[in-house]
Amino acid sequence: MKNYSDIIQNSVLFRNTTQENTAAMLECLDARIKTYSKEEYIFEAGEIISSVGMVLDGTVHILKDDFWGNRTIISEVCPGQIFGETYASLANEPMGVSVIASKKSQVMFINISKIMNICSSACQFHTNLIQNLLIIMAQKNLTLTKKIEHITKRTTREKLLSYLSEQSIKNESSSFEIPFNRQQLADYLSVDRSAMSNELSKLKDENIIEFEKNNFFLKRN
């Protein structure tokens, strides 16, 4: 096994595992490493999978082909991050997406049942591993839920206010800085950038918000 211990050690899945234990755990978990060439399928839509993948090197794309063959890239997975955990957890759910190496990549697979069923040795770290997996899923869940809350709003204005309100509450202040530039924010809210900029200006004119660059201020009237 090549030396990807840094990647593994720093991954969220193996957080709080000591370096000495990691190697033993990987053995116990029966982790397998596979190399994929550019454009090679790692998982294909329709497949039933039982393993979680962790990118060790390269980059992996999650994508979806629709009924008419149109392909959409849903996300990119970088070293240390995992993929497939949702489908691996659902034994009867065929993959709704495909996973492809976008360049030559090294991927480590761990069977979900090996994660779930506690082994005899290093049990404490095993519990930790399960907890990390749960945290990863909870975090993803939260991210998705928040996005849905904003996007389900009908107008650009409402989407903006929903997002800004969340940021304000999160920062516990009516003034705060957002982590997106305009284009990124527009993509996140899935609206047109210029239309969004326009709407931001209107909100400013109507004295509902103030902003300069990425600093926003919400007003109560």
Place this chain on the structure above:
Amino acid sequence: MKNYSDIIQNSVLFRNTTQENTAAMLECLDARIKTYSKEEYIFEAGEIISSVGMVLDGTVHILKDDFWGNRTIISEVCPGQIFGETYASLANEPMGVSVIASKKSQVMFINISKIMNICSSACQFHTNLIQNLLIIMAQKNLTLTKKIEHITKRTTREKLLSYLSEQSIKNESSSFEIPFNRQQLADYLSVDRSAMSNELSKLKDENIIEFEKNNFFLKRN
């Protein structure tokens, strides 16, 4: 403890647990039951929680108040279903939503750490419990992801086609029945019903789809 064993036994969280074991497990998990009167807060936004709630009787609403005080009901939780698992799994994440009993309700709480840390007795069922929790979260994840895929599309037409394509692939057939009526579908895709109906008619005129009531047929041209 009143007799809610049927509810618990039939819940997803306790699936595959034998009736004899459930009682012992609840003891081991230090499950607590609390009664809430109508409109009473169960969790409040901003709070840090460490317990998962299971509704045993009544109904519970997940809701959100924005910066300006506008309240939105996000979802309803019925007997046997759990809530708070996302925030309970994330030790540092303050609740972004509030949970309120919409009528007089009985709620059972289980501390997430009791679920995560394997006890000495009935270990097999404990593993099962963790697995069920993971399944619940994976399922929710999948549901959210699919919805986002559709909603992020810009036009009503694209949203419709994205949804219909998914249904088609799921049913492994170009003809299938959808589980929503028009209003429900419009709500799900967060578009206007009449505009959606209109778009459906156009798609039919353009010979891209056929439909009658809830039966759809997709065409490749």
Place this chain on the structure above:
DNA sequence: AAAATGCTGTTGTTTTTACAACGTAAAGGA
């Protein structure tokens, strides 16, 4: 059977959004 209700499609109008194009200012590199 009659009445009421719910679901769906249709249409016209108004509002909102997307799109394209452009000007300006700031940032970064040669």
Place this chain on the structure above:
DNA sequence: TCCTTTACGTTGTAAAAACAACAGCATTTT
């Protein structure tokens, strides 16, 4: 310094969506 690139706001136009209102049909209730 000059040039290039990037980010952001602005505007006009065309397209799309929301909205409101209604008609036809089916289902349910009385």
